[in-house]
Amino acid sequence: MMNTGAILYTEKIIGAFPGIDVGHQFFSRAEMVVVGFHNHWLNGIDYIGKTASAGRKTSMNLTGYNLPLAISIVLSGQYEDDVDNCEDVVYTGQGGNDLLGNKRQISDQVLKRGNLGLKNCMEQSVPIRVVRGHKCENSYVKKVYTYDGLYTVVKYWAEKGVSGFTVYKFRLKRVEGQPSMTTKEVCFTRGRIPKSISEIRGMVCEDITRGLESIPIPVTNLVDDPPIMPPGFIYIKDMKISKNISVPEIAPSGCKCKGTCTDHTSCACAKLNGGDFPYVHREGGRLVAAKGVVFECGPNCGCGPKCVNRTSQSGPRFRLEIFRTPKKGWGVRSWDYIPSGSPICEYIGLLRKTDDLDPAADNSYVFDIDCLQTMKGMDGRERRLRDVSLPSYLQKVGEDATESVPFCIDAGKTGNFARFINHSCQPNLFVQCMLNEHHDISLARIMLIAADNIPPLKELTYDYGYALDSVMDAEGNVKQMACYCGAEECRKRLY
Template identity: 65%
Template sequence: MDLSGDNPSRRCSARIEKLNSQKPPCKVSKYREEAESKSKRNPKRKRSDKTVKPKNSSKIEKNTEMKAQLDGVDEADKVKEASDDVVVAKEAPEEVVVAKAVTDANAKEGEGKSAHAVVRAAIRSFYTHYLHFVQEEEKRCGKVEADNESVKDDSKTKKIMKKGDSPKYNSKNSSRRPDSKALAKKTVKKGDAPKDNGKNSSRRPDLKALTNMLGTGTALRPNRIGSIPGIDVGHQFFSRAEMVAVGFHNHWLNGIDYVGKNGNKLQIEDFSRYTLPITVAIVISGQYEDDLDNCEDVVYTGQGGNNLLGNKQQIGHQKLERGNLGLKNSLDQKVPVRVIRGHESKISYVGKVYTYDGLYQVVSYWAETGISGFTVYKFRLKRLEGQPSLTTAQVQFTRGQIPNSISDIRGLVCKDISGGLENIPIPATNVVDDPPVAPTGFTYFSKIEVPKSMKLPTQVRGCACKGNCVNSRDCSCAKLNGTDFAYVNRDGGRIIEPKAVVFECGPNCGCGPECVNRTSQKGLRYRLEVFRTAKKGWAVRSWDFIPSGAAVIEYIGKLRETSDVNDPENNYVFDIDCLQTMKGLDGREKRVGDVPLPSYMVNDEDMDKGPEYCLDAGNSGNVARFINHSCQPNLFVQCVLSTHHDAKLARVVLFASDNIPPLKELSYDYGYALDSVLGPDGEVKQLECFCGAADCRKRLF
């Protein structure tokens, strides 16, 4: 956060240890004595304590009914119509409602907070599950590829060998001669293929993640007519499975979400005063050839009789039943319907983005002969007044108003604040100040500046992998992270869940720069922009969509000992508190994905005392110094070790905790405890927070 000049959100006090909760903040004599006993005060520092804690998704029992529906569903040509009933976990406990339905790891984040926080926690949990299953699929596909290569090699060997011939072996190496039976087992007939040949036996990771959440009762089940708390008009989903996970649209396949007579018992009780079925939500995504969408006024084609193989043509008559009858009953009972529009988009792993466009009222319906000659039911819906304007009415709904080039930016004050040091230019804009000014007072560095007087730890030996590290059982670096790599290959590398520390491959490893276990070392991957705000000084946003788990930027500054940083006006100091986070000291939240450090890396005395080193970006640093605090951040802090294994000197990297749409401001939680900062007079200092989040604490410290 930029805090220069007289900005009201400036941080300008020294950070101290968290106040004793039993001591009232107004009594500061104890702290004044502590302050006077020191010749210099330690300035406040950004900490990596309050971060997102997605669930460590181990093997979770699956919901058998949902499993039967999802098994084998991988491509559109495999899809069949889903069950008539709303897809929910049967016999779910009554307390599994919006305020409680989050995974254990996200429960603290969701409980007692706003509906937005609960929804966000559920979505984060969904993507943690999703990335775990992506990793499983990557390993499975890697095994299939290896098996196929083995089959090809054996087939070539068989062709080369004539009938009755046997391989020639050097007598010196006769002990290496393979057993003839084993060779016969490996040899396959022409046309044969491994049983697990990839696509046919796979299941989409998002559907497997959904199965887990439904089977364990951690998916949200708001059971509401109308808008869902925590999901505003314009909210974007990146798959239908994600919508099911938060209870916004309870069919991962069908376009109509309705409550049927044979649905979940608790759900039926919630709608006991209505004539069932009733439709509560529809998805408009162009799947029916008879659809007509004018945004405010929609003619929606009912369900049934559609060719789900992909050509969208009717192949049968529709009936007034299930979702169609639900729409008719919604008309009769004046039940508003949530409308979600799907649009093709490359940023989504399913090729579509689904946007909530608000509530519509069914105003009429009729049956007619459709384009293909079959009976179809049509439903006219009109958008209710008094709602925010549509976002999907414009072509750029997923892109905002992203300029085509840097020269097109309004308020451009600097074309590249990095001066060419980053592989992607970072422009700066200012439409707030008059006259507009550019960021000043610092020198841009793309690598950590290490004083000559500071001795760095010895570099580790590294793994013996060649090319890219693919087998976690063979990679010595991966073993340090637990049972597997911390990342998946998807989207250029994404971390599955936050950890106290991640061990990456380093300069002495045998793998190349594209190795998945070097995800945070690949430089700037997204087009970032520094822009001026009215209340928070400088801020950072991305022109590109950033998927959850992606490495965004490393916090760069001058490496210093914390005892040497005594300037209370320096607001860009970041404590390297990896060890303290692991132990949960000073109110830091321990992470579910933690893996204990090997004993030779841990010194109990180091863990008990405060951070020994910090990154000072006051006079020199990178774009990360401009990223603001938020009480509901979309980034989290991750400590990473690669060159060495000294956690006191870990690299500090910011990762995406959510799917971040273009032009959304980037933010992370600075980690300050309330009433934890004293001024020069020993009084507790307070600083107003302007993050604007629904769960804002109103004070930064």
């Protein structure tokens, strides 16, 4: 990918990196290289060299700078002389390590390349991105890398290291005014998942699902005094259907695969998805890319329940917690790392006709099934069906789509934990329409998928998709609701 220029940012960037916030996690060094965040899959220091041969070029104006300049470092415990106190780091320069995993120095380090780049950053007050790597069983390389923000080099020196060889040391201090680090939370969660109910602070319910889900979901409340449970709500695992709605009973013919679908050239369901499977066989199945609609295997398919093309039908697979927030009501967070593309949950509730909703009722838990609008690219949404070969009857339905949304999911009184997931103007989940039991796009399943690698204890959010001034009260007056998502690009209003 580097040789063909298929990197997201092909030119090196000093300081803050577009789209990568503090707490962002990469599940391999290769992911950092592909993005252009840290351009070496092995070296701990990435730097801008004096010539193009020392690394990729940068479009930044470097006139007056003394090169090389370090732009990022990775702390992963490779050197025996490192000292990491989170906000204050003593970093051992590069070189002289045997790279065999025992962290031992076998020769002297020299002040050149990345080491010289760190020295020059100190002298010219250039900030450096710091990434920490730690073990993670959920990562396909068994490590995860967390971006912890910008640091400045405040001091450097040479000394004899533990093994008797000269090493260069660099003291770095974290730049003030940045978001709080998440590495401490990550390490805490990795090291001490609660062993008993008594360890969960503010718990008001051990399992809101009452055993309906395979993994219990506790509820915590450290905001209200006395703490309360979510009121007026009954947890269900499967969708309820209003009596005046007829869900298609005849399922699609399905594929003829046996056991699990592996050959995309012969699988009928793969052909519906543009000739390939929508998921990769990793971490229980991960969606490759968002689509207008994903066709999963259904009841008439020859494959079994472990087929990767049934990924969204397996139920929640991460340890989750519903918690009370100060301004946004209830929210949901995970105790586990969530890799990008992982299905989180289906939005469950009462399937209703939109026309049957009471306009006077104050119900914030209604989800419109608007897959047709998504397919048509309405409201400025990106058309995402160019890679999907729809059956002829679905193509006609898509062409006839109007702005009306005939069906919705009402989770006001009954539903699953999806109803507690809050809005964000910069969310870490996205909405994906799914079909498996039937092919009626107006009654598609609504899934929430991880849009990014999500660290533990990070609140799960998706964009509710309201247009400003689009919500009216019973008298036809515009209703407004403030947004407290806290995102850097927050629109300040939910609607």
